[in-house]
Amino acid sequence: MGITERKQREKQEMRQRILNGARKVFLQNGYEQTSMRNIASEISYSAGVIYFHFKDKGEIFQELHKEGFNLLLKQLHVLDSVVDPFERLKAAGRTFIQFAQENKDYYNLMFLVEEPLKNSEGSGFQIAQSAINHLHNLIKECQDKGRFKDMDTDYFSFMFLSAIHGICALFCKDRTVAFANRTNEELMENGYACLVNLLEKG
Amino acid sequence: MGITERKQREKQEMRQRILNGARKVFLQNGYEQTSMRNIASEISYSAGVIYFHFKDKGEIFQELHKEGFNLLLKQLHVLDSVVDPFERLKAAGRTFIQFAQENKDYYNLMFLVEEPLKNSEGSGFQIAQSAINHLHNLIKECQDKGRFKDMDTDYFSFMFLSAIHGICALFCKDRTVAFANRTNEELMENGYACLVNLLEKG
DNA sequence: TGTTTTATTGAACAGCGTTCAATACATTTG
DNA sequence: CAAATGTATTGAACGCTGTTCAATAAAACA
Numbered sequence: 001m002g003i004t005e006r007k008q009r010e011k012q013e014m015r016q017r018i019l020n021g022a023r024k025v026f027l028q029n030g031y032e033q034t035s036m037r038n039i040a041s042e043i044s045y046s047a048g049v050i051y052f053h054f055k056d057k058g059e060i061f062q063e064l065h066k067e068g069f070n071l072l073l074k075q076l077h078v079l080d081s082v083v084d085p086f087e088r089l090k091a092a093g094r095t096f097i098q099f100a101q102e103n104k105d106y107y108n109l110m111f112l113v114e115e116p117l118k119n120s121e122g123s124g125f126q127i128a129q130s131a132i133n134h135l136h137n138l139i140k141e142c143q144d145k146g147r148f149k150d151m152d153t154d155y156f157s158f159m160f161l162s163a164i165h166g167i168c169a170l171f172c173k174d175r176t177v178a179f180a181n182r183t184n185e186e187l188m189e190n191g192y193a194c195l196v197n198l199l200e201k202g
Numbered sequence: 203m204g205i206t207e208r209k210q211r212e213k214q215e216m217r218q219r220i221l222n223g224a225r226k227v228f229l230q231n232g233y234e235q236t237s238m239r240n241i242a243s244e245i246s247y248s249a250g251v252i253y254f255h256f257k258d259k260g261e262i263f264q265e266l267h268k269e270g271f272n273l274l275l276k277q278l279h280v281l282d283s284v285v286d287p288f289e290r291l292k293a294a295g296r297t298f299i300q301f302a303q304e305n306k307d308y309y310n311l312m313f314l315v316e317e318p319l320k321n322s323e324g325s326g327f328q329i330a331q332s333a334i335n336h337l338h339n340l341i342k343e344c345q346d347k348g349r350f351k352d353m354d355t356d357y358f359s360f361m362f363l364s365a366i367h368g369i370c371a372l373f374c375k376d377r378t379v380a381f382a383n384r385t386n387e388e389l390m391e392n393g394y395a396c397l398v399n400l401l402e403k404g
Numbered sequence: 405t406g407t408t409t410t411a412t413t414g415a416a417c418a419g420c421g422t423t424c425a426a427t428a429c430a431t432t433t434g
Numbered sequence: 435c436a437a438a439t440g441t442a443t444t445g446a447a448c449g450c451t452g453t454t455c456a457a458t459a460a461a462a463c464a
Contacts, residue, residue, distance in 0.1 A: 036421060046443065049443050128380045159365070163361070170360075170363075173314055173315075177330075179356065179360055238452060250455085
């Protein structure tokens with residue numbers, strides 16, 4: 001049955017075509033400002049057809065959300081070769097911040113958009129969870145080498161992620177204005193340096 | 203001219219009536235889900251009249267944004283009597299987190315909603331700035347007593363705020379799911395405790 | 405009283421996410 | 435090949451959104 005095979009492939013291609021259009025519009029205008037009609041006209045189709053290939057806008061969100069995490073994880077895995085876990089942790093934080101700076105829209109999607117990521121079955125949830133596990137293990141490695149010995153691994157992971165996310169979130173939602181006379185780059189870089197300074201004493 | 207006086211008062215009352223309706227609907231449904239028609243029907247007026255008293259939805263946002271900051275600042279000023287600046291700083295962080303937990307919608311509005319807070323003339327910007335200055339001075343006090351001596355005050359303030367904001371932002375946008383088997387309260391409280399633990403070593 | 409100012413309404417516009425009957429096309433069946 | 439079936443796409447429609455505006459009501463002034 002080569003025909004049904006081709007049909008499936010064509011359907012998959014259409015799904016991808018929609019996703020490509022969605023990504024393009026969304027990287028230009030941000031997720032909130034991206035409408036189904038925008039996406040459709042980007043790929044020269046009618047808006048209705050999207051609903052034949054996707055349940056709703058939320059499913060497109062899920063896909064791009066997953067894309068964002070894969071992109072971030074790919075950049076983080078570059079650091080796998082760094083042997084010292086604490087050096088790897090510090091570099092991971094820097095990579096995370098850099099990712100937010102270079103992919104503001106993806107970052108918004110992944111961590112700041114109001115969207116039901118509820119159903120724990122979704123693969124989007126799983127990939128986020130695996131990222132957390134990765135961080136958890138990394139910090140455990142640091143602890144095994146004597147760092148942060150008196151801290152609970154889970155809570156410390158949460159705190160570390162929060163601190164970095166806070167930097168990125170203030171940046172992504174334009175809440176850095178109140179820190180006068182400092183560029184975003186200066187704030188984020190030197191702010192993170194302060195955190196690292198603290199970590200080195202723990 | 204008692205009449206123009208009364209007119210002005212009535213106009214102010216109408217402004218307040220709209221704001222009260224807006225606050226109520228927005229505390230029930232969240233800012234994004236609050237429409238002008240919702241607000242209008244809440245106070246039994248037509249939607250159009252809002253535009254006679256407010257420029258647009260953004261101006262209502264500005265007002266509620268300011269309200270949120272005033273509420274937060276009021277709670278922070280309770281700590282003014284704490285003499286030791288480091289104790290005050292630690293308590294301020296806890297108060298901040300508690301504020302986010304108890305006023306999720308205000309917090310979203312203040313720090314997470316996508317909205318042009320651009321024009322540096324707005325009083326909303328000023329109140330945010332004064333909050334930052336307050337934090338800056340508090341940290342400077344700590345430094346004067348020997349804490350965080352090797353840190354730049356500005357960047358350290360930014361880092362501290364970021365760390366706490368990160369905790370609150372993950373909570374407010376429901377991104378804590380990936381930390382299994384821990385309630386939000388546990389995560390936030392113990393996560394912050396980890397930060398405090400680090401600070402005590404700095 | 406008549407005129408001008410001020411406040412409010414309700415309809416309208418363009419856009420949103422989503423649904424659905426109609427339609428065109430591809431494939432399978434008779 | 436023709437008819438029937440299934441699959442993909444369209445475009446109109448629904449009820450929502452923020453916003454504008456002519457018409458209108460009410461109040462203040464002359």
